[in-house]
Amino acid sequence: MRTPRESERDSAFLDYYRCPSDVGAIGTLPGVSAEDGYFRFGGSIGFGRFAGGLPAAYATDNLTDVSAAATIIDGRAWLPFDLSQVATNLRRERYRRNGNDLLQKTTSGGIAQRLYYLLRPLMGVGVRKHLQKIRLRNWEKIPFPQWPVDRTVDSLMEGAMGIALAAQGGPIPFIWFWPDGAPACAMMTHDVEGQAGIDFCEALMDIDDSFAIKSAFQLIPEGHEETWQATAARLRRRGFEVNLHDLNHDGLLFADKNEFLVRARRINRYAREFGCDGFRSGVMYREQDWFSAFEFSYDMSVPNAAHLEPQRGGCCTVMPYFVGDILELPLTTVQDYTLFHILNDYSTALWERQIDLISRHHGLISIISHPDYLVGERERAVYLDLLRHLNERRARGLWIALPGEVNRWWRNRRQMTLVADGDTWRIEGPDADRARVAYASLTGERVTYSLSPPARTAASA
Numbered sequence: 001m002r003t004p005r006e007s008e009r010d011s012a013f014l015d016y017y018r019c020p021s022d023v024g025a026i027g028t029l030p031g032v033s034a035e036d037g038y039f040r041f042g043g044s045i046g047f048g049r050f051a052g053g054l055p056a057a058y059a060t061d062n063l064t065d066v067s068a069a070a071t072i073i074d075g076r077a078w079l080p081f082d083l084s085q086v087a088t089n090l091r092r093e094r095y096r097r098n099g100n101d102l103l104q105k106t107t108s109g110g111i112a113q114r115l116y117y118l119l120r121p122l123m124g125v126g127v128r129k130h131l132q133k134i135r136l137r138n139w140e141k142i143p144f145p146q147w148p149v150d151r152t153v154d155s156l157m158e159g160a161m162g163i164a165l166a167a168q169g170g171p172i173p174f175i176w177f178w179p180d181g182a183p184a185c186a187m188m189t190h191d192v193e194g195q196a197g198i199d200f201c202e203a204l205m206d207i208d209d210s211f212a213i214k215s216a217f218q219l220i221p222e223g224h225e226e227t228w229q230a231t232a233a234r235l236r237r238r239g240f241e242v243n244l245h246d247l248n249h250d251g252l253l254f255a256d257k258n259e260f261l262v263r264a265r266r267i268n269r270y271a272r273e274f275g276c277d278g279f280r281s282g283v284m285y286r287e288q289d290w291f292s293a294f295e296f297s298y299d300m301s302v303p304n305a306a307h308l309e310p311q312r313g314g315c316c317t318v319m320p321y322f323v324g325d326i327l328e329l330p331l332t333t334v335q336d337y338t339l340f341h342i343l344n345d346y347s348t349a350l351w352e353r354q355i356d357l358i359s360r361h362h363g364l365i366s367i368i369s370h371p372d373y374l375v376g377e378r379e380r381a382v383y384l385d386l387l388r389h390l391n392e393r394r395a396r397g398l399w400i401a402l403p404g405e406v407n408r409w410w411r412n413r414r415q416m417t418l419v420a421d422g423d424t425w426r427i428e429g430p431d432a433d434r435a436r437v438a439y440a441s442l443t444g445e446r447v448t449y450s451l452s453p454p455a456r457t458a459a460s461a
C-alpha cells in the first residue's frame with residue numbers, strides 16, 4: 001500500500017538537509033516568470049521559473065544572475081525562484097537538453113532504437129562499438145550537465161543554505177548525510193547481461209570479497225525464469241544483493257507509455273516473486289515521470305551526467321532523491337564498458353577524478369561494472385585498481401554499502417527529526433543512533449559543514 005506523503009514542492013531544502021523546519025523555511029519571492037528557462041544563481045545554473053529576468057532557452061545563452069535578488073525578510077530567506085520546483089526540474093531531467101539534441105531524439109525511443117535492438121544480436125562488438133561511437137560523437141561539447149560530475153542541484157542547495165545562514169545569523173544544525181559521520185558513500189553494482197556474465201559471477205564475488213566489498217548484482221528476469229532463482233540464491237548466500245535488471249533488456253522498456261505500463265506490472269510481479277527491492281533498467285533508459293507505476297523501493301537507472309549514455313540528460317545531483325515513493329540512487333561515475341570500449345581508456349584516472357569530486361562534496365559514488373566485460377585480464381586489472389582505490393578511501397572513512405543499505409539509511413534519515421536539547425541538538429527517529437548532528441556555517445561567502453558545533457564567539461556566548 002502507498003502511504004500519502006507530504007508535497008514535494010515545498011520540501012526539497014528540508015528533505016536535503018533535514019534541518020529544523022523553522023530555520024530551513026525558504027520563501028519564493030513573487031513575480032516569477034510564466035515560462036521555464038535557464039538562469040544563474042551565483043556560481044550555479046538553474047532551470048525553471050524565476051523573477052527578475054528572461055528565461056533563457058539554452059544553458060550556453062547569456063544567463064540572468066538572480067543571486068542579488070535573494071533577500072532576508074523578517075529573519076527568513078527568500079529566493080527569486082521556487083527551489084523545490086527548480087530542483088525537481090533538474091533531477092527529473094525536465095530542462096531543455098542542448099548539444100546533440102537531434103541525435104538524442106533519433107536514437108532513443110524511436111524507430112532507429114527499435115531497429116538497432118532488432119539487429120544487435122547480429123552485430124559483432126566491433127560493429128556495435130563503431131555505431132555507438134558515431135552516436136556519441138561530440139559528447140565532450142555538451143555544455144550541460146557538467147562533465148564528468150554535475151552538482152547543480154547540490155550547489156543550489158548550498159546557495160540557499162548561504163542565504164538561510166545569513167538570515168539566521170549563526171550556524172544551522174542539520175542531520176549529516178551519511179551514517180556514523182562518514183564523509184561520503186560508495187556502492188558497487190554489477191549488471192549481468194548474458195551467459196558470459198552469469199558464468200563469471202562466482203569469480204567476481206571472489207574478487208569483491210578479497211577487498212571485503214559486498215556488491216549488488218542486477219539480473220534480467222524475463223526469459224530467465226528457470227534459472228533466475230538459482231543464480232540469485234548463489235549470490236545471496238554469500239551476502240551479495242540481487243536486484244532486477246530491466247524486464248527482458250530489449251531496450252524498449254520506455255518506448256511506449258501503454259506498453260510500459262503492461263511491462264511495469266510484470267516487473268512488479270517479478271520483484272514480489274523474487275524478493276527484490278531494487279531495479280535498474282537496460283541501457284540506463286528512463287522516464288522518471290512514469291516511475292509511479294513501479295512498486296519496488298529504489299531505482300538506479302538515472303545517470304548524473306549522461307553524456308556517454310545513449311539517452312542523454314542527467315539528474316544533476318550526487319545525492320539520492322525521491323521520485324514519489326521510489327528512491328533514486330543515481331549513477332555518478334562512468335560505466336566500465338564506456339571507459340574501455342568507447343573512451344579506450346584502461347586506467348582508473350577518470351574514475352578516480354569522479355570519485356574525488358563526489359567525495360569532496362559528500363555525495364554518493366555509484367559504480368556499474370559488468371561481469372560480462374571483466375572476463376578479460378586487461379579489464380580485470382583496471383577493476384582491481386578501482387577496488388584498491390575504494391579501500392584506501394574506506395580507511396579514511398568512506399562508507400561502502402549495498403544499495404539496499406543506502407536505501408534504508410536515506411529513508412530513515414527522512415523520518416528523523418532534530419530536537420532542541422538545551423544548548424545542543426539531538427536526533428530522534430529510526431536509526432538515529434547512527435546519525436550525527438552537523439552544522440552549516442559561513443566561512444566568508446562559502447558554506448562549510450562541520451560535525452562538531454562551531455566554536456562560540458564572544459558575542460553568542
Ligand SMILES: [Zn+2]
Nearest residue numbers: 191193282283
Ligand atoms: Zn544491462
